[in-house]
Amino acid sequence: MTEPVLSVRGLSVDFTVRGGRKARAVDGVDLDLQPGEVLALAGESGCGKTTLARTLLGLVKPSAGTVSHNGTPLAYNTGALKRYRRAVQLVLQDPTGALNPRHTVYEAVAEGLRIHGMVDNERERVASALSKCGLRPAERFFLTYPHELSGGQRQRVVIAGALVLEPSVIIADEPVASLDASVRGEILSLLLQLRDDFGLAALVVTHDLGLAWSIADRLAVMYLGRIVESGPVEQVLTAPSHPYTRALVSVLPDSPIAAPVVLAGEPPDVTQIPGGCRFHPRCQELASGPAAAAGVDGLCRGTALPVLSPDPATHSVACHLHAARVGQFTQTA
Template sequence: MSSEDAVAEGVLSARGLRVEFGLPGGRVARAVDGVDLDVAPGEIVALAGESGCGKTTLARALLGLERPTGGSVSFGGEPLRFSSRALKAYRRRVQLVLQDPTGALNPRHTVYDAVAEGLRIHGIADDEPGRVAEALSRAGLRPPEQFFLAYPHELSGGQRQRVVIAGALVLEPDLLVADEPVASLDASVRGEILSLLLRFKEDAGLGALVITHDLGLAWSIADRIAIMYLGRVVEQGPVEEVLTAPRHPYTRALVSVLPDSPVAEPIVLAGELPDASRIPGGCRFRPRCPAYASGEAAAVRERCEGEDPVLAGPESLRVACHLVHARMVA
């Protein structure tokens, strides 16, 4: 994709993005620590990793809900600006879908008011009932008028999540950022919501960044996947390639516990869970890396101890691992 095409297609991009938080005692948590990521309309990108790896903070920074400490966010080639007017215009085109539909919906608002809220915020007054009905219908709530006067407590969990999605769709965005969009739903409903997101992509060219800890979900819905560890993306590429032939030791460990995993034996990661306020020197994954602990990475041991690897490899499939880089060159 050329740079001109990227601008035309409204690509959401992060370059060297950093988000830091001050902690008691003068410590700093580097929640997002130099991330490059692109999401285009018409594709679904999964952002996966353990809890605490920085996924949600990255999503908030991409949406302008968290001001980056460094790096940049752009949309359609234009940098994200943090004035109220600029953010309002931006969030009409890039919409958030939250994990918990119950918390996302005001219990005192009807379904109609919940979906119409975005239209009212953005001053879109023409044919409000028609727009609300269309959004509810696209989200799978049919006939939509039947839901207008319902309150959240009168709906099932799946219906509430569809209302949240309708509230995003009513503004006709280019992209959705969905943070664990089915985590709170029963298994029987999860597939319906995922199918809905796929249909938006296929029918309307709507793209999405889906935040998840569930690689099975990523496999079923995403075109590309980015694996995040301790504030950085350590592997990214087409979802089928990454999950059927994982290269980074962290990705291999995550994939190893999946049913029908291509990794022969489950890999248990030793050491403490990652802490963004105590990022180790050298490769940040080294304290938990099975390849480093076993001596498999002996040839690159000094680099593992002294240098944090960067994403490298073919443009479509990149890995941040000294051992993988050495094997690429060999």
């Protein structure tokens, strides 16, 4: 297996909230992104996936743990961050907000080149990036303003602005959430084409498991700051093993789960993470008896689970009941 292009070990991110309390948005995450791989990071709002993505971009400094690019740990001085952000680029979910309405398409795409001092052959670089993103002939769009473009075209300009720096990783935060259904498929196809043509790796942050099925090679499901299940996307979505993942998958069309699972309550306050399995206050398997029948209900309430292994080939699950059913944990401490 090749060296990961992006790697995370023991990552935690804390924030101080009103009253001086500590909120742990990300709590011990190990993650690897392989060259040319599309990894979807899924979970409901507030689970920590956007904070994790911002930390991977170097926008948030972790409270603990490391982020490494091509095996080199990220340093947080200005020069190191500038070099890193050329290699790891962001694609935002709202192209209208991401583009300056006073800047032409040319200026929007060329901005990154100028920031990073890549001014040689600027015109050719901008034209090439726009063409790769399906805006052809590129010169026709140079003097166009964002309001003159469709939503799909604006998103292509945002992707071109990232691609022009020739990054090795793209982190896309809900890349099609603000687009009409008619153009979502086009943008997803573009991201896959860029992966195939240029070997780009991508981390796609989403709450839409249908999108993950369409685009991702691997899926990681987050709950309350931790990855609770990860593995090849087909395995996770056709045979979900964690009760939380099963609840998410149960409402998909043609779900392998016979009936929709309605979770009780809301995710706990991140300043008061429950002991034991952090999902246990809402777990349908604990509430309805299977955990007690397997003799793990006490573990669910009182014994913390290890951090999942980052092995991309393994279907890993952080669940005491699953561990009892398979006879061992499928994750490492």
